[in-house]
Amino acid sequence: MTDQRFNPLAADKRWQKRWADSGVFEADDASAKPRSFVLEMFPYPSGRIHMGHVRNYTMGDVLARFRRMQGFEVLHPMGWDAFGMPAENAAMANKVHPGEWTRANIATMRDQLKTLGFAFDWSRELATCEPDYYGQEQALFIDLFEGGLVYRKESAVNWDPVDMTVLANEQVIDGKGWRSGAPVEKRKLSQWFLKITDFAEDLLSGLGDLDKWPDKVRLMQENWIGKSQGLQFQFKLTENQKDIETVEVFSTRPDTIFGASFVALSADHPLTQQLAKENETLAAFAKECKAGGTTAAELETMEKKGFDTGLTVAHPLDPNWQLPVYVANFVLMDYGTGAVFGVPAHDQRDLDFARKYDLPVKRVISDGELSDAEFIGDEAYTGAGKVVNSMFLDGMTVEEAEKDIINRAESQGWGKAQTTWRLRDWGVSRQRYWGTPIPIIHCDSCGPIAVPKDQLPIILPEDIDFETPGNPLERHATWKHVDCPKCGKAATRETDTLDTFVDSSWYFLRFASQPDDKPFDADVVAKWLPVTQYIGGVEHAILHLLYARFWTRALASIGKLDFTEPFESLFTQGMVTHETYSKEVDGRPDWIFPHDVERRDGKTVEISSGDPVNVGPVIKMSKAKKNVVDPDPIIDQYGADAVRFFMLSDSPPERDLPWSEAGIEGSWRFVQRLWRLFASIAENADAPAQEDKALNRKLHQTIAGVAQDIEALSFNKAVAKIFELVNLIEKSKASQDRNAAIKTLAPLVAPMVPHVAEEAWALLGESEMIANATWPAVDASLLVEDEVTIAIQVRGKLRDTLIVAKGIDKAAMEELALTSEKVQRAIDGADIKKVIVVPDRLVNIVI
RNA sequence: GCGGACGUGGCGAAAUGGUAGACGCAGCAGACUUAAAAUCUGCUAUCCGAAAUGGGUGUGCGGGUUCGAGUCCCGCCGUCCGCACCA
Numbered sequence: 001m002t003d004q005r006f007n008p009l010a011a012d013k014r015w016q017k018r019w020a021d022s023g024v025f026e027a028d029d030a031s032a033k034p035r036s037f038v039l040e041m042f043p044y045p046s047g048r049i050h051m052g053h054v055r056n057y058t059m060g061d062v063l064a065r066f067r068r069m070q071g072f073e074v075l076h077p078m079g080w081d082a083f084g085m086p087a088e089n090a091a092m093a094n095k096v097h098p099g100e101w102t103r104a105n106i107a108t109m110r111d112q113l114k115t116l117g118f119a120f121d122w123s124r125e126l127a128t129c130e131p132d133y134y135g136q137e138q139a140l141f142i143d144l145f146e147g148g149l150v151y152r153k154e155s156a157v158n159w160d161p162v163d164m165t166v167l168a169n170e171q172v173i174d175g176k177g178w179r180s181g182a183p184v185e186k187r188k189l190s191q192w193f194l195k196i197t198d199f200a201e202d203l204l205s206g207l208g209d210l211d212k213w214p215d216k217v218r219l220m221q222e223n224w225i226g227k228s229q230g231l232q233f234q235f236k237l238t239e240n241q242k243d244i245e246t247v248e249v250f251s252t253r254p255d256t257i258f259g260a261s262f263v264a265l266s267a268d269h270p271l272t273q274q275l276a277k278e279n280e281t282l283a284a285f286a287k288e289c290k291a292g293g294t295t296a297a298e299l300e301t302m303e304k305k306g307f308d309t310g311l312t313v314a315h316p317l318d319p320n321w322q323l324p325v326y327v328a329n330f331v332l333m334d335y336g337t338g339a340v341f342g343v344p345a346h347d348q349r350d351l352d353f354a355r356k357y358d359l360p361v362k363r364v365i366s367d368g369e370l371s372d373a374e375f376i377g378d379e380a381y382t383g384a385g386k387v388v389n390s391m392f393l394d395g396m397t398v399e400e401a402e403k404d405i406i407n408r409a410e411s412q413g414w415g416k417a418q419t420t421w422r423l424r425d426w427g428v429s430r431q432r433y434w435g436t437p438i439p440i441i442h443c444d445s446c447g448p449i450a451v452p453k454d455q456l457p458i459i460l461p462e463d464i465d466f467e468t469p470g471n472p473l474e475r476h477a478t479w480k481h482v483d484c485p486k487c488g489k490a491a492t493r494e495t496d497t498l499d500t501f502v503d504s505s506w507y508f509l510r511f512a513s514q515p516d517d518k519p520f521d522a523d524v525v526a527k528w529l530p531v532t533q534y535i536g537g538v539e540h541a542i543l544h545l546l547y548a549r550f551w552t553r554a555l556a557s558i559g560k561l562d563f564t565e566p567f568e569s570l571f572t573q574g575m576v577t578h579e580t581y582s583k584e585v586d587g588r589p590d591w592i593f594p595h596d597v598e599r600r601d602g603k604t605v606e607i608s609s610g611d612p613v614n615v616g617p618v619i620k621m622s623k624a625k626k627n628v629v630d631p632d633p634i635i636d637q638y639g640a641d642a643v644r645f646f647m648l649s650d651s652p653p654e655r656d657l658p659w660s661e662a663g664i665e666g667s668w669r670f671v672q673r674l675w676r677l678f679a680s681i682a683e684n685a686d687a688p689a690q691e692d693k694a695l696n697r698k699l700h701q702t703i704a705g706v707a708q709d710i711e712a713l714s715f716n717k718a719v720a721k722i723f724e725l726v727n728l729i730e731k732s733k734a735s736q737d738r739n740a741a742i743k744t745l746a747p748l749v750a751p752m753v754p755h756v757a758e759e760a761w762a763l764l765g766e767s768e769m770i771a772n773a774t775w776p777a778v779d780a781s782l783l784v785e786d787e788v789t790i791a792i793q794v795r796g797k798l799r800d801t802l803i804v805a806k807g808i809d810k811a812a813m814e815e816l817a818l819t820s821e822k823v824q825r826a827i828d829g830a831d832i833k834k835v836i837v838v839p840d841r842l843v844n845i846v847i
Numbered sequence: 848g849c850g851g852a853c854g855u856g857g858c859g860a861a862a863u864g865g866u867a868g869a870c871g872c873a874g875c876a877g878a879c880u881u882a883a884a885a886u887c888u889g890c891u892a893u894c895c896g897a898a899a900u901g902g903g904u905g906u907g908c909g910g911g912u913u914c915g916a917g918u919c920c921c922g923c924c925g926u927c928c929g930c931a932c933c934a
Contacts, residue, residue, distance in 0.1 A: 650871060662872060
């Protein structure tokens with residue numbers, strides 16, 4: 001006698017233990033089977049798992065289990081992206097050591113993941129904050145350093161002048177430090193950079209081969225890398241400024257050179273700095289440009305301001321034409337040459353600037369509709385057209401003029417074709433404790449030198465304090481004081497740590513192979529990599545994915561790997577979103593968890609205090625804004641399978657999923673429905689051998705359809721197909737065909753709801769675990785229908801539907817359509833002009 | 848500001864340019880039950896209509912291409928993601 005209901009409380013634990021004890025999900029490096037490396041982006045151990053994690057890992061798990069059933073040797077690992085700022089914030093707020101906090105979070109989250117029954121190979125678990133990981137990362141850094149891919153340069157950071165500390169962009173709110181509230185300044189520090197720009201061309205062209213990546217991600221990366229070709233040339237100053245005679249500019253639109261009305265310099269430009277020494281107002285303006293944060297969004301949305309230096313330059317094609325030279329806050333020293341020429345008629349930013357400082361606006365590109373003297377109002381014309389008002393360029397298209405002017409500049413020797421990139425080198429220095437120490441020693445005599453590899457790992461000191469802001473490594477009494485490994489004199493360690501994006505740029509290699517004495521074994525890595533299917537949030541579309549692609553190339557370039565693309569196929573899932581709730585405290589929002597909020601009398605209030613709360617927009621779940629939902633109580637109530645199934649149903653996986661509790665009940669009922677079906681076989685053991693052809697057909701269509709949908713990660717469609725099958729099975733009369741369909745259903749649902757599937761498999765007398773079962777075979781002859789329903793339209797409007805034999809000829813379809821009473825009524829005696837017949841689909845009668 | 852996406856019933860959604868709303872949730876009505884839960888059956892875009900295998904409207908808004916547009920093109924609006932020190 002079987003239980004009427006499936007009891008997940010007992011069953012989940014039992015099967016999770018059996019999977020763990022038997023080691024079924026441990027990947028075998030030596031396997032002869034075809035391989036599949038299924039990887040979900042590893043989580044930051046922020047404290048507890050939230051629904052976004054559950055969605056991400058459920059998707060990967062379904063694919064991993066499905067691939068195993070198809071006969072692949074599957075690598076499906078899990079680990080922890082364990083360095084980062086929140087641990088330091090926790091240390092400051094709660095006086096707990098970042099390591100202790102992080103490791104406790106990992107333990108909690110590991111337990112939570114285990115209750116969901118994911119088919120992870122836990123034997124390969126890793127955490128980036130442990131010396132056995134970051135020590136190997138230090139070795140890789142040294143390899144890159146010795147390979148000439150690491151260098152040091154000055155770069156600006158957000159500086160909090162009150163807390164005397166470097167702030168992350170996230171910690172700058174409206175231009176002020178998040179703790180101190182003091183206006184943030186830009187400060188230059190000497191920092192470590194990786195030469196990602198050496199690979200710009202290759203990272204760009206490599207996108208062309210990533211045909212299993214979403215187009216949108218490739219496009220975003222392409223735009224980010226931002227290759228542009230243009231003209232670089234010099235404007236001669238009409239009066240020399242000491243040793244500076246020219247201003248070098250770069251433009252992607254040299255065709256508009258006759259529309260130039262000013263030259264603008266960055267505040268950091270050498271000429272600006274020289275002039276500022278003797279001009280206090282300019283010095284003050286340059287300083288003002290340094291105020292505020294460092295983000296692109298901030299730079300581009302701030303008010304465009306300029307300072308007239310009083311200098312002029314000569315136009316390269318007309319020595320009598322002089323242009324004023326401004327210093328402008330929107331010109332970046334990092335891009336191009338740090339100086340531009342402004343063409344107000346054809347660039348919005350330049351136009352805003354020209355209107356503000358009353359500079360000439362001369363149209364040099366015309367779309368042909370208007371006269372040459374056409375007016376430019378508040379909108380720059382950035383479209384295509386013919387060149388006008390430009391002497392020898394007149395009448396050319398934009399493209400022709402670009403080519404012509406570049407050829408002319410090169411042959412006359414005043415400029416040259418130049419390719420520039422938006423992509424900048426990767427600054428990896430962080431002035432923080434909780435990260436990988438950069439393995440460099442600074443010696444007064446020898447300069448910065450790499451730590452010898454036999455002295456790795458350089459371990460973070462444990463005895464640190466967060467009482468005072470700033471980098472604890474810098475303040476530590478002894479840690480940084482070492483002898484120079486080269487000359488033996490007293491020297492100091494680098495106290496910057498690595499950007500955590502470095503940690504996530506090679507963890508997939510370490511999952512494939514984790515020897516004690518080196519970062520990875522290239523031969524073993526070659527067996528698993530590239531990652532067959534990578535799954536993660538679209539918010540990583542640019543930075544993480546680009547850095548990982550770069551890191552793989554960098555290692556390949558120094559002979560450590562023999563492939564360049566780490567991720568063969570990429571899927572960017574949508575985020576699980578939720579409203580945010582907050583109360584205002586000291587003018588800043590104090591975030592509140594959804595479970596601490598309820599609706600009372602149409603108002604949203606905090607449960608504990610009854611205070612009304614601000615209801616914010618529906619955005620991705622994040623610990624920072626506390627709009628997270630914890631899966632634990634839901635798993636306790638409904639079991640892992642219902643939670644997993646719910647994450648897969650309904651919403652297409654690439655779309656955002658607004659969290660709602662309502663649907664979980666439905667998933668719970670479905671799990672119970674499955675269980676009753678499985679149990680019903682035993683009760684119908686002596687079922688008659690009646691044929692149910694419709695059911696068999698549906699079964700095989702479902703096997704094929706679900707496999708296709710899982711491969712495309714369209715889980716919501718697979719779920720819908722399973723519902724249709726289950727609906728049909730339930731309507732089917734008890735028979736052997738019905739029993740056979742139910743038995744085949746078990747492996748079909750096993751990747752999604754593995755616990756109830758295992759339980760059913762055992763109930764149906766199987767001794768082997770369903771985790772080791774194979775995917776059911778499809779009888780192709782049952783896939784094709786022999787009848788189809790066709791639509792009959794009159795002037796594109798549906799008037800009737802007919803059931804016809806599949807594959808009947810066009811003439812027969814047309815004849816049938818015309819005999820329909822409803823169609824005749826719709827035609828109402830009018831002349832038939834045309835009849836369109838689409839075989840097995842529809843007939844459209846045009847009158 | 849720049850780059851990328853998304854927008855279809857009360858809700859999550861489906862639909863190689865070819866019957867819009869499959870499938871699920873919620874809801875309503877009924878069956879079973881002393882009762883409830885669970886389960887089962889039916890209905891459920893919207894308007895007109897007592898109803899109809901009656902008709903009109905309908906995929907964010909405005910145009911266009913096509914025999915035919917949720918799908919393709921142009922222009923808007925709204926929302927979300929990223930913007931290099933959040934991960």
